[in-house]
Amino acid sequence: MNLVGNLFGSSIGRKILMAVTGVILIGFVIGHLVGNLQVFEHPDKLNGYAHFLQSLGPALWIARIGLLVAVIIHIWAATVLTLESRKARGPQPGGVTWLRATLASRYMRWTGYVVLAFIVYHLAHFTLGVVQADTFKETEALRHYKMTTDYHVLGFTAVHAGTEVLDVHSMVILGFQPPLVALFYIVAVGLLSLHLLHGMDSLFQTLGWRNARWSRGLRALVTLACAAYFLGNLAIPAAVLAGKLTPKPRVAAVAQP
Numbered sequence: 023m024n025l026v027g028n029l030f031g032s033s034i035g036r037k038i039l040m041a042v043t044g045v046i047l048i049g050f051v052i053g054h055l056v057g058n059l060q061v062f063e064h065p066d067k068l069n070g071y072a073h074f075l076q077s078l079g080p081a082l083w084i085a086r087i088g089l090l091v092a093v094i095i096h097i098w099a100a101t102v103l104t105l106e107s108r109k110a111r112g113p114q115p116g117g118v119t120w121l122r123a124t125l126a127s128r129y130m131r132w133t134g135y136v137v138l139a140f141i142v143y144h145l146a147h148f149t150l151g152v153v154q155a156d157t158f159k160e161t162e163a164l165r166h167y168k169m170t171t172d173y174h175v176l177g178f179t180a181v182h183a184g185t186e187v188l189d190v191h192s193m194v195i196l197g198f199q200p201p202l203v204a205l206f207y208i209v210a211v212g213l214l215s216l217h218l219l220h221g222m223d224s225l226f227q228t229l230g231w232r233n234a235r236w237s238r239g240l241r242a243l244v245t246l247a248c249a250a251y252f253l254g255n256l257a258i259p260a261a262v263l264a265g266k267l268t269p270k271p272r273v274a275a276v277a278q279p
Contacts, residue, residue, distance in 0.1 A: 033106060036099040041228040043096040044221055050089055051214070055254050058194070062261070065191035065270055070173025072159075072190040074180040097138070137217055140210035147197060154203070157196040164189040192269040195262055204259035215252035219244060 029035035060067040075082055143153065151158030158164070167189040173181035181187065198204045222244045261267035 033103065036103050037228050039095055040099045040103070041225050043092040043099070044225050046089070046092045047096060048218065048222065048225075051218075052251070055251060058258060059254060061191060061194050061258060061267065064171075065167065065189070066169050066171050066173060068191040068194070069167055069187050069189060070169060070181040073169075073185070073187040074173060074175055076188075077180070093138075093141075136210060137214045140206070140214070143206070148193070154197055154200075157193055159188040159190050159193040164192055167191075194258070195267055195269050198259040198262040201263060204263050207259050208256055211255040212252055215248045215255075218251065219248045222248070 029039055057068075057071055060071055078085075146153045147158070151160060155161070165188060167187050169181055169183050169185045169187060172179045172183050198207065223241060226240055226244075258267070
């Protein structure tokens, strides 16, 4: 109980909470991108991947709840630390803080808010289906897709050929066809990449992994990783808008009389 109190009740503890939840969330967004990039492969890949995740049942919901808790703690710790920092600094001469701050750190709070709004919209579309309902994976048009090949996870067959699954592949493509939705996604992942740029840089400092010897190298590595993350996410809506990524003909399951 004392450990919990120290984590939530002190500035150092809140920084540690931000760092730990940041690692969890960074791992999630990278894994999420890797999974989504399967949209460029045969529909069996993304559809099999999505079906495998759904088949995890309670474990998937435990992971979702854990991510939600991590997001809440991350936002709370960031807000409290920001307020404490402002109170400790007091009034600053105009331009002093602005000149010393990097672009990513200047807009850290605002990028966080935009990213939060995007997460809410993303969940409302791809998980709950309450927006863009006509492209949701559980609509009648996208509900039936029969796997043509096995889908493997770590060498094991997770989804067998012939299994009827949801057509997530088509849902993703159709979801990005409206230009405004695609543009919002591009802007949001761009801001998320800026958020990650400052957050990962601060993470190394909080965990004591950054020093004068390799500070520049770490920053270059973080910048490269965030640029790659942005370009990976950009590729999907850009390919859809350019007409390079379209729903492929699929083998539909035949309803039994």
